[in-house]
Amino acid sequence: MSRLRGRWRSPGIWRRGLVPAVVAVLLALAFFWHARIPNAIGNLGSLWETFLPWGGLLVPVLFVWALLRRSATALAALVLPVVAWVGLFGGLVGGGSGAGGDVTVATHNVDAENLDPAGTVRSLAASGADVLALEEVSDARADAYEKGLRSAYPHHKLIGTVGLWSKYPMTDVREVDIEMGWPRALRATVHTPQGKLAVYAAHLPSVRVEFRSGFTAGQRDGSAQALGRAISHEKAGRVVLLGDLNGTMNDRALAPITSQMRSAQGAAGDGFGFSWPAAFPMARIDQIMVKGVEPESAWTLDAAGSDHLPIAASITL
Template sequence: MFLGALGTALLIAFHTRIPDATGLGLLLDNAAPWLGLVVPLLLLVALASRSRTSLAVLLVPALTWVLIFGPAIVPLSWTAPAAAAHTLTVSSQNIKAGTGAAAQSARELAANGSDIVALQELDAGSVQRVTDALGAAYPHHFVVGTVGVWSKYPLEGSRSLDLGLGWKRALSTRVATGQGEVSLYVIHAASARPNDHVDRDVMLEQLAAVVRADPHKNVMAVGDFNATSTDRAFAEMSTVLEEPNQDDGLFGFTWPRAPFAMMRLDHVLVRGLDVTSNTNVEAGLSDHLAVRATVNLPGD
């Protein structure tokens, strides 16, 4: 019992230190929040043994989980600043290539009040369908390969980012809101599988370097990062941008959409912006939930 409790606490606290042999590190990192489920299992064992000592030992992994993950699951609604007179709402979704539902996703995200719609896994023909679906309300757009952004506001300095891969799955642009510029990044990181996540790791590392060098005060990055916030490869991103909590608390898992989400692979990250809302929404036919965040514009 003692060893089980101690081992669980150590895994929760130090999962990123476990060597990534045969993909073990990747699996542990992304499953880290679920390690807390070991605690109730150990509780059943402790109750069966009727040992007060065992019950006391359970406090170690339980408190470790609360200390590590507790701050991330506090509802944003408890501390979020009030919405200013001018706000910017950004939505992002991996629409899943082959569903034919890119335009549906775009329309539903626009209907939710998005000023900017960012999509990943765009396939042949979907760019024009999305542009037609959003119409004159979103007159500005920029697309790089399978990643695109549609905006009510002008986009300036738009450029593609290859992030070390030799092909482009990311972009950067500046959103000219009239209340100040917001530097926006949209990314679809390479896939991550046990023993096959080097390309993803390189993309996240280089994106972090690009964002760190960005001179703009107000920065936002959205997309499918193919990594959870507990993934060791995501750590560098966390040093340059912050992820706001969810409006209603908990982890905001986005994938898979059915039967229930188990990981948050899709993120909204910010710097220099006050986030008034951050939540997941259903859109289209994708296996990913969309993410949506509202920020106060810098001019307010």
Template sequence: MAIDPPTPPPLDTMRTVTEPVIDERTTGGPGGHRDRRGWLVSLFAVLLAGLLAGHRAVPNVHGLGSLVDSVTPLLGLGVPPLAVAALLRRSRRALAVVLLPAVVWAALYGGAWLPPATGAGPAAIRVASQNLRSGNPDPVATVDAVAAAGADLIGLQEIDDDRVDAALRQRYPHRAAVSTVALWSRWPIRDSADVDTGLGWTRALRAVVAAPGGDLVVYVVHLGSARAGHTATRDETLAALASTVRADPAPRLVVLGDLNTATTDRVFAPLTRLLRDAQADAGQGFGFTWPAELPVTRPDHVLYRGLTPTAAGVLHTPDSDHRAVTAGFRW
């Protein structure tokens, strides 16, 4: 009896599938490429948030920590590009993560853009500080712009031209000076003395101004310079100034000057424990002053105690590489 051979199964049932399953999310396909880039945006957003929140943890080796502290307010500029990148990649997850550095920045610095809590009432004392820039081709134009703002007291740094005193003498008949810093006042200066900040040459003074509301102690200061990798001199002079102010018994005191660092710098802490910052209390925005044409930091300050600030701001003056800082106070 003949037995028919078994009928072979159809060819399509014999085919063994050996090709790997392709998942576009991991192979660079349209969805995968977008997802991978979304992770990259998220990573940068988390790193930015961490740097904003923990910038004081950056080691201050060769001034690196101070530099990061000083530019931290500018790190908020990294949020918009990250948000745009998340939108371009159509990654909702990345866009949500970008909110993290935005929230941290707003918590740290958003208050600087709100209307100041102080500022009620007219100013009884108006002050200004300006680094003239050594070699300024027209210092008279610079100081005229500062005087036009209506200051009662003007502190100047990097003075190296006799024309400055001649330009201010009629409007500000009282003057105290040492080296390249000076104070001009509408009111009598009862006393003045050099202040040693450990710089090696005197570049700071203390004056007692007989203001209408009572005596006011005014410091005009130019601290040591700071360069990338070289901040030791600046740090030492700042510590010396803080020590001098700490020992000063004056109940009403103002510091005007170029301190060569921002209030966000960790080395500024000894001064912020003793004095208030007029820009932070009565100004709006960061009040950047250097470099004058496109300022990215604020080395110039009006610090105070024993007074109530009514206003604070920044003035773009001609021919200097710094903008001037101004403030108003009441007793």
């Protein structure tokens, strides 16, 4: 034991471990300035931002490396990525859910190949949501959702593969063009007991991680810009966006939307609220965003027959 203490007290502890120390500094910079990591090569920046919370797992790896090298320099450098990670995600770990709320909203990518739409309907109907958005509603299963949800949600509209179901009357329902060539977004005015609420439901294009081309997200990025423009022209003072955006709040590609709206999960959720993939959620690519209303709580629902988890939020108008 005395020999071990002697090694840690030797002057060399500040000279050893320069490599893990440099890696720790680079990790901190990747957290602090994630938006500056270039997308020129394989959309590397957006890929890093999609799984940004998981970058924290590198900290214990570097900690063990620093211990093995008996390096005080490396241990001191580890403070930087820890501070950066806590600054980004510490609020989510602490949780911010409150009680109450006037309206509960939910969204779910039900999966076009869903083998149990009836089970999905039962689960969603029992969620307590007042307004429900569904994405990836295939022609073959549209009737199952429309009939199954009719009693709980007397007002609904399905445009393309995206639908909106509501316990309250809806007017001014129309397609929102997100430049995909077929309908994947809609907008409606929901008449709640507390007043009008503009609700958008959207399903942005999928992204892929491929060996040769990297993180392919060009079509998703273009649709995000189109959706952002539509929301910027919205005249209603209270707006909610529900949908599968195939991107996280940290992803710069969603900036046309996130610059105008805030995440219900980020404002009032407990934990990260990862929604995909359902078997082992690693990213929150399904979003509830708000403007002009106050999120009170946000949560993830149990799996309901899809590769995505449903998410919900309670808001005060």
